[in-house]
Amino acid sequence: MNAYAQITVFGAVQGVGFRPFVWQLARQFGYSGWVLNNASGVKIFLKINSENNPEAEKQFVEALRGQAPALAQVDQVLWEWIDPNATHRELTELKDCCGFTIQKSRPGLMQTAVLADATTCSACLRDVFDPENRRYGYPFTNCTHCGPRYSIIRSMPYDREYTSMAGFNMCPVCQREYQDPSDRRFHAQPNACPACGPQLRLTQFLPSSETSHTQENGLSQPDNWRMIEQVCHYLAKGLILAIKGLGGFHLVCDAGNDSACRTLRQRKSRPQKPFALMASDMDIVKRYAKVSKAAEKKLNSTQAPIVLLPKLGKLPPSELSELVAPNQSRLGIMLPNTPLHSMLMSTWAKTCPNRLLVFTSANLSGYPQIYRDDKEAELMQLADAVLTHNRPIIRRLEDSVMKTSVEGNDCEALRQSRGFAPLRFTMPEGFPSLNTLASGGDLKNSIAFQKGNEITLLHFLGDMENFDIQTAYGEALQDLQQLYQLKPEHIITDKHPGYYVKEEILRYREKHAPAATLTEIQHHHAHLNACLFENAIPLGSPPVLGIILDGLGFGEDGTFWGGEILYGTYDHFIRLGNLAPRPLLGGDKANKEPWRNLYALVRTQDSLENLIQRYPQVKSLRQLQTKPTDLLDSMSKSGLNSPLSSSAGRLFDAVAAVCDLCFDSMSYEGEAAMRLEGLLNEELLLKEWENAYFMQTETNPQSNRQLLDTASIIPQILKDLNNHLSVGQVSARFHICLVKTLLKSAEQLREKFSFQYIVLSGGVCQNGWLIWLFRQMAPPEITLLTHRKLPANDQSIAVGQLCALAARRVNLC
Template sequence: MSRLNLAAPQNPVEVVEIRFRGRVQGVGFRPAVWRHARELRLGGEVLNDGEGVLVRVQGERAIIDMLVDRIAGDPPPLSQIEAIEITAYAGVLRDDFAIVESAHGGAHTEISPDAALCADCARETTDPFARRFRYPFTNCTNCGPRLSIVDGIPYDRAKTAMSPFAMCADCAREYRDPSDRRFHAEPIACHACGPKAKLVRLDGRHFTFEQFSMLDDVDAACSLIQKGEIVAVKGLGGYQLACDATQADTVRRLRKLKQRDGKPFALMARDVDVIRRFCDLAEHELVALTSPAAPIVLLHANGPEHLPDEIAPGLRTLGFMLPTTPLHVLLLRRMDRPVVMTSGNLSSEPQVTGDTEMTERLAGIATFALTHDRRIANRVDDSVVRVVAGGPRLLRRARGYAPAPIALPRGFAKAPDLLAMGGELKATFCLLKDGAAILSQHQGDLEDVATFDDYRKNLSLYAALFEHEPTAVIADMHPEYLSSKLAREHLAGGTLPLMEVQHHHAHVAACLAENGYALDGRPVLGIVLDGLGWGEDATFWGGEFMLADYVGYTRAGTFKPIPMLGGVQAVREPWRNLYAHLMAEMSWAELTMNFAELELHSYLAAKPRALLDSMARNRINAPPASSCGRLFDAMAAALDVCRDAQSYEGEAAARLEAMVDEKTLADEDEALAYPLTIPNLAGTGLPYIEPLAMWHAVLGDLILKTPAPVMAARFHKGLAKSIAAMTRKLAGSPEDGERRFSTVALTGGCFQNRILFEEVVRRLEREQFTVLSHARVPSNDGGLALGQAVIGAAHLMKSNKDFREGKPSCVSVFPGGS
């Protein structure tokens, strides 16, 4: 937060205008100013406008400064002040202090993220003597829906999904009273005037809730879950599917009906005590669980009690969240065990939001639905957090976090307004405006038609909410990404320039931007480990070492390029990557001579090897890829983990991580870690990580029947050692003079692996490197749009005259900027 005194009047009684920028609307900011000003006996007014909150005040300067200090030191819980500007004001003010009507203007302020139920509202909802006892939509200025109900700006009731509900006299009185915590809480409601929950049966048969409960429809839904039913629940940003997590048969039925073969289910628990029965809770994890964002937090499943394996097959973590709304609080009030609370959809489809859509698409999964009559204006998935290396890190940024803007680093204050389109998987998009990046909520995988439609709808929504008119569009250079194709449609109109950015460069830039790395900072070494991204040489990259800044990059090192046999099928079937890796290192005859006794040899012998060898030799549907993700797949297949197929992206790698023997990782001699060497590629001379020695060690351990958890630990440790060795090689020895770089940025989806991340960080910090990584933005493709946006801004501000003059053009950002 910065405070800027543009003018400092010197009169004993002064009249000034104080501008608060940031997340200051719809979060109780004006009543907080009103209360402080009244206590200090200052005269004036406070209002919302298009740039934030504006305070006009008269009084002694020392008292005015006290007002500013109080607000800055103790802002409302959901607010975030980015800047305070104080200027002289020439108008005439009233002697008392008042809240006045909003002034309309350009949208330079924030739409707040949805916030979980606050403690005060939770107490009211469960207090038999309170007016809102058992009301499923209790909220106040400090909690409740925001993005999920908003239709436009300014943020007031008329432009939200609450517009059909006229306030009763009691709610209207609270809404108008600045001393009440519900002052101008746009979703305010109660039993008399607000939305109502209703239990419906999806097979059309008649019933009454009294069959299941004497209380109300919400409590009846709880009884149904306890009886083993699957219930569709209308949540904050979409429908969810709920069932008793302790009933294995019900969980299996949900998996089958939802067509979700192996991906773990999210869980919700009534309170922290229930979670502690199944998981150990560290401090950072507890803080994340109980925060206003209330994300799903991945926890170690090492509690005294255990849930069925069907919840998270092959993993040692469980994704828990606490009740996010009063409806969830009431639903779980009698549940002394966890419930599955997964997205209401078929696997790979977007979460259902509409009531008609729910009856059409979820009736084959759930028998009952707990619904209500407040429209979900915008789909918002649950966010996911994991504590790694002692701190919380977002794996999916959505409910509770989006669309809170991210302040840009030093040097970007005059960045042009831009639109960055993101990737195709885990898609997000990003707006640059007023020196901040507005990263959308998680959109999903754009290959799904409904998800792509929602992505386009949200592009229009954000443009309207933030009154955003981009001067250029930034996209991934992959020729087939749907987001990039859509960007080219913008260009086709002849009005907007298009810039195409290399995938892994965008990952590095996102990490730099999140960490506030200055625009004019020295190039860093970006280590980008992921599945796939389109390279400048028209091959797939995925294990890259880049000397990079915001403007450009130099590819300094890579992983060994290995054919992806069958193209996209190699992503789905890990055995293909294993065969390709082994045949890149040895002949079939050599494998047979030395390792014919292995079950693995028999397995691969049954595959169509002649066809596979021909594909690799002639590069027919076998593009080379320097992918760390595919190396993980190959290693998993060697240990018979998801060998035939993986049911979701990253399943093989996630199970391989879960398999690791922690004692081996911590205590075994470093010499037993699987070795990877660093020779140079023929032709280019580029250093690369060569796994030949690793594969010989892996096959040797299989001959010795070494336990798979020990082998998984040796793989992770060996990979981390090779990454640190490559970093040292590229940096140069301090004895030879100054290192080429001192800062390393770790990014890409593979760094969501806790063990790999922590091992790499430990080794690099031991070598005195400064390590940057992701926390507020996902390291996976969910952060790609942020990186694209800052690369675009840096490039436009520094190097491209046509862009600065607004001339339509298409530019690809290639190496050389560093």
């Protein structure tokens, strides 16, 4: 007697080699039947040749979960026995079948998840480095367990014809691999080999004396190695190469060569912002940085992000140029993530042993990374030669960035893109099933949507002030139709009246979803929600206190918020405290020029002349004298171009400015805060613990609202600087003071409002020492919720927007 079962596997189980895995498993168990992809995931029909074997279910499900392919994510396995006497559509076929087969995906059936790109697996690397293998030196080697996905897909289903591999016809050998369920390359859509796949090309813009020979298309593998040797030879000579990666071009140079790094900074117009680095292996990473177990795991993961690691002591400048990461205590390092990178790095390790390569995105300052092949003219302005290939990149995917916590035991996301995107989450308990689209914000934008009970966060796009990013935003909206078949019933955007994404999402609604409801969610409530969400706090949980330290977000009262104490849940909040609002003198300029924020605080204390007399040793006060302060005073008086803001980011700018760290202007966003953070260490913080500044706080007796008077610390800082205290000490005293004051306010609020959790979110919370201080000082009965998977910055806004709407819909029911 036979028993029959149907099994549904939910999760990211398509396009990852799951069906051949089931095929092998069923054969191992000696079961007949078939497997196919369907709308919910993978469906398996089994004929089991021993009736109701009580162990059959347990053993098979355990194997499905425990032995699944590397890139698969099994969320749920549903096992149903089929009554042999029932009328079941598949039963007759199942009774008659012998052997186990893989059935074709049925047309019209949607694949559930679009998958992220994955770093080369160890088996493929062995092929590339094995002189006997037909893929020896072939930089586009991949299999079902690795390789490009999101970066090459145009539309669904995930079949080769809908990817940028469409133009390459598989040769008979590759085709055989593709069709053989026992092969690692079974249904690997980008499967390719030197005979049939994409080809490498080296284009040189060097003066002819530098040019040894020009490479052409259609090279054999030994030529690939020669080309890479040539590239390493150029790098060793101090030249700059543009190299095409998974999601865009990088500019690459020798990290130990000062003059190459200087030239690179000049060409990119990027004076200060740290460059990312690539190391050939973990031993090299450890030569330069402190690598915790958590960091090692991330560096070696299939996502292979850049990880910001604490720099090791003083390295000789001949090994690592000071220009790679000026004034930084951390280095951003990644390992190879494509076969081309692995070939390059292994050759580089022989050319210049123990040396890192700078791997920074190929772009001019303020512009996004170049990823399209028709931009060679722009690359020519940046690089001396270009190593590229003819497999188009469909969407720009910047390198993902993570940071180790200061304790070293954890890693936190700062940017989720290549390797992670699209990032998918199941909603915590209690949320309703909805179809919702969230616009995100104008800075560090990512779009997110809810489909059913899942949230998907798309790749990092960037700041909307740039035209190319606006174009990418439009393309990402198109993806919603082509890749996800989203039909939004609800659309959410930010409250900010001037946001580009708001206009764009309204146009989208008009065209694609005119019946969808439209909701605006306050920026910092979205931050609070994103953090609750990633900590899996169930819907209906009691209110929490949110300390949101951020740049700028449009507030409920029409001013700009950014240093907020909120009290609330997923669906609503009240504002219980904030940093005292100050004018952004000069409007937008105040976001880029720290001295303006310093002046906004200084002018509340005394006249500049009096302060200079009192603190003659403080250079930054004298520097303020050279600025048009009279004009700013009258602007502020008339309210012209000086909107009020309680931004925490601008407070850090002011403190950096008074310390004369990037006083005039920031060359990249967040520079002031990063400079202050970079001065800190545990010893210094412990030493300054008792010397922290004192920030005055007022409590409104009616509303209990806490107002933190940030300007009250200015005279204390001026006094310290006048007494020649180091800026490191000032930074430590300021950090401790800020956390102490916020927690004191929280303590006071707890007398009237009950809460067990404090949420820490907003861009400023990327500051590792700030989070460390919260951990040191928070009372033991309070649990701190912080970010790990979702960045604390505005990339997570869209996820928070989705949670707010979903929570409100429940309350409507």
